[in-house]
Amino acid sequence: xxxxxxxxxxxxxxxxxxxxxxxxxxxxxxxxxxxxxxxxxxxxxxxxxxxxxxxxxxxxxxxxxxxxxxxxxxxxxxxxxxxxxxxxxxxxxxxxxxxxxxxxxxxxxxxxxxxxxxxxxxxxxxxxxxxxxxxxxxxxxxxxxxxxxxxxxxxxxxxxxxxxxxxxxxxxxxxxxxxxxxxxxxxxxxxxxxxxxxxxxxxxxxxxxxxxxxxxxxxxxxxxxxxxxxxxxxxxxxxxxxxxxxxxxxxxxxxxxxxxxxxxxxxxxxxxxxxxxxxxxxxxxxxxxxxxxxxxxxxxxxxxxxxxxxxxxxxxxxxxxxxxxxxxxxxxxxxxxxxxxxxxxxxxxxxxxxxxxxxxxxxxxxxxxxxxxxxxxxxxxxxxxxxxxxxxxxxxxxxxxxxxxxxxxxxxxxxxxxxxxxxxxxxxxxxxxxxxxxxxxxxxxxxxxxxxxxxxxxxxxxxx
Ligand code: MN
Ligand code: MN
Numbered sequence: 166x167x168x169x170x171x172x173x174x175x176x177x178x179x180x181x182x183x184x185x186x187x188x189x190x191x192x193x194x195x196x197x198x199x200x201x202x203x204x205x206x207x208x209x210x211x212x213x214x215x216x217x218x219x220x221x222x223x224x225x226x227x228x229x230x231x232x233x234x235x236x237x238x239x240x241x242x243x244x245x246x247x248x249x250x251x252x253x254x255x256x257x258x259x260x261x262x263x264x265x266x267x268x269x270x271x272x273x274x275x276x277x278x279x280x281x282x283x284x285x286x287x288x289x290x291x292x293x294x295x296x297x298x299x300x301x302x303x304x305x306x307x308x309x310x311x312x313x314x315x316x317x318x319x320x321x322x323x324x325x326x327x328x329x330x331x332x333x334x335x336x337x338x339x340x341x342x343x344x345x346x347x348x349x350x351x352x353x354x355x356x357x358x359x360x361x362x363x364x365x366x367x368x369x370x371x372x373x374x375x376x377x378x379x380x381x382x383x384x385x386x387x388x389x390x391x392x393x394x395x396x397x398x399x400x401x402x403x404x405x406x407x408x409x410x411x412x413x414x415x416x417x418x419x420x421x422x423x424x425x426x427x428x429x430x431x432x433x434x435x436x437x438x439x440x441x442x443x444x445x446x447x448x449x450x451x452x453x454x455x456x457x458x459x460x461x462x463x464x465x466x467x468x469x470x471x472x473x474x475x476x477x478x479x480x481x482x483x484x485x486x487x488x489x490x491x492x493x494x495x496x497x498x499x500x501x502x503x504x505x506x507x508x509x510x511x512x513x514x515x516x517x518x519x520x521x522x523x524x525x526x527x528x529x530x531x532x533x534x535x536x537x538x539x540x541x542x543x544x545x546x547x548x549x550x551x552x553x554x555x556x557x558x559x560x561x562x563x564x565x566x567x568x569x570x571x572x573x574x575x576x577x578x579x580x581x582x583x584x585x586x587x588x589x590x591x592x593x594x595x596x597x598x599x600x601x602x603x604x605x606x607x608x609x610x611x612x613x614x615x616x617x618x619x620x621x622x623x624x625x626x627x628x629x
Contacts, residue, residue: 175521175522175526175529175568176529176568177526177528177529178528178529178530178566178568178614178615178618179528179614181530181566182566182614183564186566186617186618186621189617190613190614190616190617191423191613193613193616193617193620194418194426194613194616194617196442197416197426197435197438197439197616198415198416198417198426198428200213200217200434200438201416201426201428201429201430201431201434201438202330202415202416204268204430204434205270205308205310205330205411205412205429205430206269206272206310206311206409206411207245207246207268207269207461207471208244208245208311208312208407209310209327210268210434210437210459211241211244211245211246211247211268211459214247214249214268214437214441214459215239215241215247217441217442217445218237218239218247218249218441218445221237221445221446222237223237223238223239223249223445224237224238224239225238225239225240225241226238226239226240226250227240227484228484228487229484229488230488231488232252232485232488232489233252234252234253234254234450235251235252235450236250236251236252237249237250237251237252238250238252240481242460242461242470242471242475242477243470243471245268245269245461245471246268246458246459246460246461246471246477247268247459248456248457248458248459248478248481249441249444249445249456249457249459250454250455250456250457250485251444251447251450251451251454251455251627252450252454253450253451253452253453253454253455254450254451254452255452255453255454256489256491257454257485257486257489257491257496258489258491258492258495258496258499259453259499260453260496260497260498260499260500260501261453261454261455261456261482261496261500261501262451262453262454262455262456262500262501262626262627262629263455263456263457263458263500263501263502263503263587263592264436264440264443264444264456264457264458264502264503264505264623264626264627265440265457265458265459265460265473265502265503265504265505265583265587266433266436266437266440266441266457266458266459266460266505266506267433267437267459267460267461267462267463267464267473267506267583268433268434268437268459268460268461269294269295269461269462269463269464269465270295270411270429270430270432270433270434270464271293271294271295271296271297271432271464271605272293272294272295272409272410272411273291273292273293273294273302273307273339273364273366273409273410273411274291274292274293274294274407274408274409275289275290275291275309275311275366275403275406275408275409275410276289276290276291276292276403277403277404277406278290278400278403278404279291279403279408280368280385280388280389280400280403281382281385282382282383282384282385285370285372285384286367286369286370286384287367287368287369287370287384287385287387287388288365288366288367288368289337289365289366289368289410290362290365291364291365291366291410292361293361293364294409294464294465295464295465295605296464296605297605298355298605298606299356299358299359299360299361299363299364300341300355300358300359301606301607302339302359302364302607303338303339303340303341303359303364304338304339304340304341305338305412305413305414305607306329306336306337306338306412306413306414307329307336307337307338307339307366307410307411307412307413308327308328308329308330308334308336308337308410308411308412308413309326309327309328309329309337309408309409309410310326310327310328310329310330310408310409310410310411311325311326311406311407311408311409312324312325312326312406312407312408313326313396313398313402313403313405313406313408314402314405314406315396315397315398315402315405316401316402316405317397321405322397324396324397324398326396326408329413330413336413337366337367337368337410338366338367339359339363339364339365339366339367339410340367341359366410368388369384369387369388369391370384371384371387372384372386372387373386373387373390375390411429411430412429412607412608414427414428414429414607414608415428416428416429419610423613424528424612424613424614425527425602425610425611425612425613426610426611426612426613426616427608427609427610428608428609429607429608429609430609431507431599431601431604431609431610431611432506432507432601432604432605432609433463433505433506433507433598435507435598435599435601435611435616435619436505436506436507436598436599436619437459437505439505439599439616439619439620439622439623440457440459440503440505440619440623441457441459442620443457443620443621443623443624443626443627444456444457444623444627446624447624447627447628451627451628452628454485455627458478460472460473460475460478460583463506463582463583467583467586473583473586473587474586479493479590482496482497494591497590497591497592498591498592500592500593501552501555501592501593501594501626502584502587502588502592502593502594502595503556503594503595503596503597503623503626504546504582504583504584504587504594504595504596504597505597505598505619505623506582506583506584506596506598507598507599507600507601507604507611508524508525508532508534508537508570508571508572508596508598508599508600508601509524509525509570509572509573509600509601509604510524510525510526510527510600510601510602510610510611510612511524511525511526511527511600512602518573518574518577518578519573519574520571520573520574520575523569523570523571524570524571524572524573525568525569525570525571525600526568526600527600527602527610527611527612527615528612528614528615529566529568529600529615530565530566530567530568530614530615530618531560531565531566531567531568531597531598531599531615531618531619531621531622532567532568532569532570532597532598532599532600532615533553533556533557533560533567533568533569533570533595533596533597534569534570534571534572534595534596534597534598535547535548535553535569535571535595535596536548536571536596537571537572537579537580537581537582537584537596538572538579538580538581539578539579539580539581540576540579543579544579544581544585545581545584545585546584546585546587546588546589546594548584548593548594548595548596549593552593552594552595553595556595556597556626559625559626559629560622560625562625562629563621563622563624563625563628564621565618565621565622565625566614566618566621567618567622570596570598570600582596584596597619597622598619599611599615599616599619600612600615
């Protein structure tokens with residue numbers, strides 16, 4: 166036999182694209198870019214996803230509602246997570262085809278007591294969310310997004326805040342030091358160049374004209390007057406708010422050939438979008454029930470009521486199973502899950518951290534990742550040989566361009582996904598996702614080929 170027949174080699178995906186794939190990629194990427202610009206927080210991403218789902222005939226479902234094969238349903242978890250399902254021909258006792266991605270992304274959260282004035286300028290104190298290189302978040306335009314639950318005389322009103330995504334909107338910024346005076350700063354380690362307490366967002370500088378002799382902070386007063394006029398807020402309402410700063414860039418094509426999409430938040434909205442749209446586009450009634458789970462809080466460890474470790478998912482699944490008189494445990498043990506999260510793309514500018522034979526490459530296709538974790542495979546579910554075989558056969562049969570992925574050299578670092586929390590529930594689980602360049606930076610990169618092949622891969626998985 167020839168080497169070509171016997172060897173497994175990392176190849177570019179371009180050699181394996183069909184004409185149909187080539188024709189479909191640009192339009193699919195356009196829809197994805199719109200989703201990215203809309204869904205810059207998990208709340209906004211849930212809203213955008215509801216709109217996409219309802220346009221495809223999905224309806225909100227609650228405990229006790231009837232359930233029949235072919236039903237297209239969704240359920241929202243506290244505005245920050247959403248589960249979409251298409252009920253299959255077989256009983257839930259035969260298990261489900263599950264995909265699980267996350268909608269949260271690294272960002273700069275506004276503190277509970279954020280507003281202060283210093284030297285004629287007003288700032289918000291912040292607390293960064295997720296694993297970031299702090300220095301990357303200075304001197305770039307930021308949007309303010311989120312909600313404030315305004316409490317007034319025992320009444321609560323939730324107001325939405327979204328400033329900076331329209332061309333004429335003002336934006337916000339974290340300042341950095343000029344190089345002329347940065348000799349000491351530049352000699353520091355990158356982790357100390359900008360400190361956590363240094364991530365203060367500039368929000369104003371014009372003093373209030375209100376006559377108030379008691380007030381020495383006129384710029385802060387002017388900011389509060391603006392917030393009160395626009396949102397009915399007083400300073401104490403920050404205590405019941407979830408506001409954050411996210412990059413104000415829009416998603417755009419990168420390269421002469423437009424082969425990449427550059428954007429904030431590919432991790433993990435690229436897998437959320439591909440896993441969800443592959444389900445929304447399931448036109449007929451699948452054999453097995455197909456579920457797409459989009460959760461929050463992955464970037465901070467999947468804790469909390471909207472994270473993957475929450476019982477919210479089990480409760481939803483138990484409710485579904487009860488509608489068919491099936492034990493949820495029986496459903497889980499026959500289920501299969503693609504834990505849909507991004508992996509690192511090999512970067513020729515940083516080859517020293519990668520293991521070329523194993524790490525995924527941009528334009529190599531949808532990446533199947535047997536295990537993540539750190540050190541001696543710590544913090545991973547490590548999919549079985551049997552499951553890997555099952556999934557690679559599905560992809561090959563469907564003509565999906567796919568590759569293997571891993572998280573860099575052994576002992577170089579590492580990371581985890583939600584895979585282990587699904588595996589803990591007695592669900593066979595393997596990681597699969599899109600390779601990303603500059604992951605967790607304010608502006609990340611993915612290849613359109615990989616984006617589209619993730620969509621194709623999730624679709625093949627649901628139908629298998
Ligand atoms: Mn992720
Ligand atoms: Mn991440």
